[in-house]
Amino acid sequence: MIETGIPRLDDFLGGGIPTGKTLLYYIEPGVEGDVFGMQTLYHNLEKGYRGLFITSTTAPEILRESFKELGFDMSRFGDNFAIVDAYSGIIGSTSDERYVIEDPSNPSHIDEVISAAIEEFSGGTITFGSLSTIIDMVGEEKALEYIIKWNKYALIYDTVGIYNFTAWPYSPETLEKIKNEIFNAVIKVGGISKRVVYGQYYGILRVDWTEKVEKAILFKLVRPGGIKAFIPKILVTGPFNAGKSTFVHALSTRAVSVDRLGTTVALDHGYVEHKGFSADIFGTPGQERFDPIIKLLGGEALGVFLIVDSTRPEDFPRAVKMLEMTSRFGLPYVIVANKQDIKGALSPEEIGKMLNVHEEAPVVPAVTTRKEGVFEAFEILIDMVTGG
Amino acid sequence: MLCLIGDWKIEGYSLGIDVLDQKVGKIPPGSNIMIVGPPMTGKSVLGRMFFYNRLKDGSAGIFVSTKDTGEKVIDWFKTNDLDISRAKYGIIDCVSRTLQMDINLQDTDRIRYVSSPVDLTGISVKVNDLLEEFWKKEQIRSIGVVIESLSALLMYSNLQTVFRFLHVFSGRIRSVDAAGMYLIEEGMHDPRTQVTLKQLFQGVIETKDEGGEKLLQVIAPGCKVSGWFRYNFEGAKIDLKEI
Numbered sequence: 001m002i003e004t005g006i007p008r009l010d011d012f013l014g015g016g017i018p019t020g021k022t023l024l025y026y027i028e029p030g031v032e033g034d035v036f037g038m039q040t041l042y043h044n045l046e047k048g049y050r051g052l053f054i055t056s057t058t059a060p061e062i063l064r065e066s067f068k069e070l071g072f073d074m075s076r077f078g079d080n081f082a083i084v085d086a087y088s089g090i091i092g093s094t095s096d097e098r099y100v101i102e103d104p105s106n107p108s109h110i111d112e113v114i115s116a117a118i119e120e121f122s123g124g125t126i127t128f129g130s131l132s133t134i135i136d137m138v139g140e141e142k143a144l145e146y147i148i149k150w151n152k153y154a155l156i157y158d159t160v161g162i163y164n165f166t167a168w169p170y171s172p173e174t175l176e177k178i179k180n181e182i183f184n185a186v187i188k189v190g191g192i193s194k195r196v197v198y199g200q201y202y203g204i205l206r207v208d209w210t211e212k213v214e215k216a217i218l219f220k221l222v223r224p225g226g227i228k229a230f231i232p233k234i235l236v237t238g239p240f241n242a243g244k245s246t247f248v249h250a251l252s253t254r255a256v257s258v259d260r261l262g263t264t265v266a267l268d269h270g271y272v273e274h275k276g277f278s279a280d281i282f283g284t285p286g287q288e289r290f291d292p293i294i295k296l297l298g299g300e301a302l303g304v305f306l307i308v309d310s311t312r313p314e315d316f317p318r319a320v321k322m323l324e325m326t327s328r329f330g331l332p333y334v335i336v337a338n339k340q341d342i343k344g345a346l347s348p349e350e351i352g353k354m355l356n357v358h359e360e361a362p363v364v365p366a367v368t369t370r371k372e373g374v375f376e377a378f379e380i381l382i383d384m385v386t387g388g
Numbered sequence: 389m390l391c392l393i394g395d396w397k398i399e400g401y402s403l404g405i406d407v408l409d410q411k412v413g414k415i416p417p418g419s420n421i422m423i424v425g426p427p428m429t430g431k432s433v434l435g436r437m438f439f440y441n442r443l444k445d446g447s448a449g450i451f452v453s454t455k456d457t458g459e460k461v462i463d464w465f466k467t468n469d470l471d472i473s474r475a476k477y478g479i480i481d482c483v484s485r486t487l488q489m490d491i492n493l494q495d496t497d498r499i500r501y502v503s504s505p506v507d508l509t510g511i512s513v514k515v516n517d518l519l520e521e522f523w524k525k526e527q528i529r530s531i532g533v534v535i536e537s538l539s540a541l542l543m544y545s546n547l548q549t550v551f552r553f554l555h556v557f558s559g560r561i562r563s564v565d566a567a568g569m570y571l572i573e574e575g576m577h578d579p580r581t582q583v584t585l586k587q588l589f590q591g592v593i594e595t596k597d598e599g600g601e602k603l604l605q606v607i608a609p610g611c612k613v614s615g616w617f618r619y620n621f622e623g624a625k626i627d628l629k630e631i
Contacts, residue, residue, distance in 0.1 A: 016402070027509070027558045030516040034509065057510065058485070060501030090506055090544060091486065129507065136549040166509045168552035196523045197516045197565050299524075323484045330523065 002125060002160050005043025006036060006187075007229040008217050009202070013185065014210030019123075021184040021209060022151045023159035024131070031200050032221050033189035034129065035070060037164040041127040042072040044160075045081055050124030052117055056086040056104075056133035060097050071224025080124075084117050086110065086134070106279035107138045111146050111268045115153055126150075131165040140174045148182055181305055184208045192218070192232075192302060192385050194330045199232055199385075201301050211238070233300050234279050234381065235331075236268065237322045238307035240286035240314040243269065243338040246368040247307050248283040251378055257283070267297065274378055284322075291325065298326040303385045304333040305377060307368075308355070310345035315353050323357075332384035334377050335363040341370070401532060401567040403434070403593075403606070404441030407628045412611040417530075418563035419609055420558040420588060424594030426574045429602055430621040435534045435569050439622060440465065442532030443475030448522040450515060450533045452480045454540035457487075458499035476526055478518040480511060482540075501537060506544045508553040515557070519564055533561055537571035537583065547581050551588070553554035557590045569593075603631070 003016040004023070010016045017023050023040075029034030041051045054062045060083045074081055088095040089104045100115045103109045118126055125256045135143040136194065147163075154161040165178060179186055186205040191197035203216035217229050236244050245268045249255045252270025268283030284294045284302070298304075304326045308319045323333060335355065337348045346354070348363035355363075362380050366373025400414025415421065423431045432455075442449040442511075453461050457480035465472050479499045484490070486504045493501045500517070501509040515533070535557075540572045541550050554570070560567040570589065572582065586592070591608030602621075606614040619628040 029509065029553075030512045030560065032513045057507040061491050062485050069494075087504070091504070130507075132509070133506065136545060166512075167477065168508075169550075169555050170552065191516070196519045198520065198524065351482050 002044050002049060003047070004036075004040045005090045006039060006202070006227055007198060007219070008215075009187065011205055012213040012215060013207060017160050017162075017185065018209055019158045019160055020155040022154055022163065022182075023185040023187065024163040024165050024178065024183040025180060025187050025189050025202075026205060027164060027166050027189040029168055030189050030197060030379040031189055031191045033166070033200075033202075034164050035221055035226055036187070036189060036202070037077045037127045037129060038067060038070065038072065039085050040162050041125055042067065042226075043069075043075070044125050044270075045074070045077045048080075050080045050121050051077070052082050052099075052121045052124065052126040053082040054086055054114065054117075054134075055129045056090070057092075057130045059087055060095065062083050069223050070226050072226070079110075082117070082121070084113060086113075086137075090137075104137045107142050107146070110134065110138060111149070114146075114150060114185045115317070118150060118153045118157055118159055118161075122159055125162055126154065127162040127164070129164055131163045132133055132168055132345065135170070140170055144182065146175055146176065151182065160167075179205060182303075194332050194384075196330070198331075202227075203339060232279055232302040232385070233297075234305065234385075235298055235326055236281060236283040236305045236307060237294055237326055238305075238336075239309070239312075239318045239322065242286060242307040242309045242312075242315065242319070243285060243368045244283045244307045245367075247305065247336060247338070247366075247374060248281050250368045250371045250374045252281060252355060255281075267293065271297065274375060283289075285313050286322075288318075291322075294322060294325045298331075301326065301331060303381045304331050304334055305336055305381065307336045307338050308351060310339050310351060310365075311342050313346060313354055316351075320355055320357075332381065333361065334381045334384070336366045336368070336373065336377050337363050338366050338368050340365045340373070341367045400610075401438075401530070402441060402445075404437040404444075405434075405626055405628065407630070408606060408614060408617070411630070412606045412608060412614045415567055415591065415608045415612070416610045417567065418562040419590045420561055420570065421591040421593060421608055422586060422589040423569055423571045423593045423595070424571075424574050424582065426597055426602070427576075429595035429597050429604075429621070431571045431573075431595055432536055432625065433621050433624060433626060434595075434604075435536050435571050436461075436464065437626065438533045438567075438569050439477075439532055440470050440472065440624075442530070443472050445530075446528075447530035447532060448518075448528045449475070449477040450480065450518050450531065451477065452482065452511060452515065452533070452535040454482045454505045454538075455536055457481055457484045458501075459484075461602040462498065470624055475579065476522060476528060478514075478521075480514045480518075482507070482511065484594055491519075507541050508541070508545065508549065512553070512557065515560070519560070519566075523564065529565065531564065531566040533566055535568070535570045537573065539571070539576050541572040542577055542581065542610040547584060548575075551584060554585065554588050565595070602629075 192199040255270030
């Protein structure tokens with residue numbers, strides 16, 4: 001069994017990838033996911049395994065430099081590492097690499113070179129730097145045939161096949177086969193977006209050698225360093241005495257508040273782990289004089305909870321103003337209609353109307369003192385943040 | 389209804405050429421426009437002036453260069469006395485690394501390097517990085533994007549591949565209410581290529597050369613059709629006359 005070298009992913013995969021199996025990183029366009037395959041390869045070269053990398057979008061020298069930028073010095077692995085150059089042929093230049101696909105327009109030639117490389121590198125790993133480019137060169141139908149063949153080769157020669165795949169809008173049949181049929185494991189590498197990409201995550205879409213773990217990990221790409229798991233910031237805001245600190249404490253496994261006589265004067269901070277997501281939660285003070293803090297805290301946030309006191313509609317204009325301060329970054333938000341247990345509390349629908357927000361903006365009824373509605377709100381926001 | 393998410397208003401994008409702007413009005417946010425015409429008819433100047441106009445009015449610009457190096461693009465503006473030194477922009481250079489001018493090239497604030505024009509994933513990632521930077525850090529909502537040119541992408545990748553890339557790319561432009569200009573050389577590709585790609589765009593700026601006389605017209609969504617203009621260009625200067 002080899003490891004992916006991606007934080008926490010090996011735990012989710014039952015320790016790693018068994019030899020003869022294949023794993024595909026299914027990357028949303030626009031997300032910097034190519035590093036996943038590179039990191040897995042490097043991790044295993046370091047462990048003493050042999051490794052091949054198929055480059056089809058960049059020249060081998062540039063590729064080596066890209067590894068170096070990540071802090072991965074490939075020169076120290078000698079003959080244990082080799083590149084299959086599927087790029088030079090595209091731009092019509094020559095190559096000194098051990099394996100060269102001289103005619104990328106010839107599918108059987110591509111197959112021949114890759115099959116020979118897998119055979120010679122038995123017992124190691126073979127990483128496709130960009131499977132999408134290979135599919136583009138060969139055509140969808142033919143490419144799928146070859147992939148199935150290469151995966152069989154991997155099984156025969158005790159090799160682990162790692163694929164980076166950018167999920168461009170190929171035909172639904174091709175995407176379905178890639179996602180659900182021809183690889184032993186598929187790892188989704190996606191973007192958290194609301195108009196623009198604010199963060200990135202990965203999680204298992206399928207795996208056939210262990211039980212699937214339904215978890216997603218947010219990550220950042222560090223140069224040097226590679227993929228690092230990332231804990232996002234979620235902002236909790238709302239008018240004075242709406243119950244923000246209580247919400248933060250109710251949601252968090254551990255929390256701390258900077259307050260004076262029970263009123264938050266700087267911030268609340270909590271850490272929550274729930275349904276595979278972990279998050280840092282920051283609560284803002286509600287009084288107007290602390291508004292600069294909201295702007296400061298909002299900078300790196302990925303989502304917003306707006307807490308309102310359901311019995312105090314007179315505070316709603318202030319709530320809207322606070323939401324505007326945070327949501328000017330286009331962040332997703334959930335409105336928590338707190339104090340639903342108090343007589344005269346307005347219904348979530350009434351609150352939504354009075355706040356005059358988008359019709360689809362979720363308004364979750366809650367009693368934060370009893371932790372009611374708190375985790376429901378969290379799940380809705382996480383769904384919005386990760387695109388469901 | 390109060391629009392809390394995305395509470396901003398972009399009036400539209402001017403082309404940066406007064407006579408044309410007066411005639412056609414502003415291009416609506418989220419538009420993707422193809423600039424198509426034979427070589428040497430000033431398509432680059434049109435694209436670059438659109439880009440410059442974004443920077444001039446305090447918006448941000450993203451310039452994807454598949455023809456010239458990033459340095460060369462910046463030099464063009466300098467040479468033509470167009471000051472972009474304090475503007476918010478990013479150039480995605482798909483050329484320098486391909487030419488292997490310097491394999492140690494590192495991204496700068498202004499120029500982001502992609503390994504080659506084949507690396508459509510890389511282009512997409514760098515554009516997303518810049519969009520995020522402008523939106524989140526700079527809080528700029530009005531962004532002009534230029535790809536100069538699609539023809540170079542089509543030299544290295546097949547039509548289907550480029551179509552898939554542009555399908556995602558143009559969608560991204562729409563979702564952030566930016567405006568995109570995409571240059572393509574007429575006569576360099578078969579007619580099917582142009583027709584296929586046209587599906588992705590909401591408008592077209594067409595240039596042509598008729599016996600040495602240069603003509604252009606603008607057909608953009610929500611704008612008046614400009615009709616044909618006779619024009620000449622020198623450096624960054626374009627003189628237009630309505631026919």
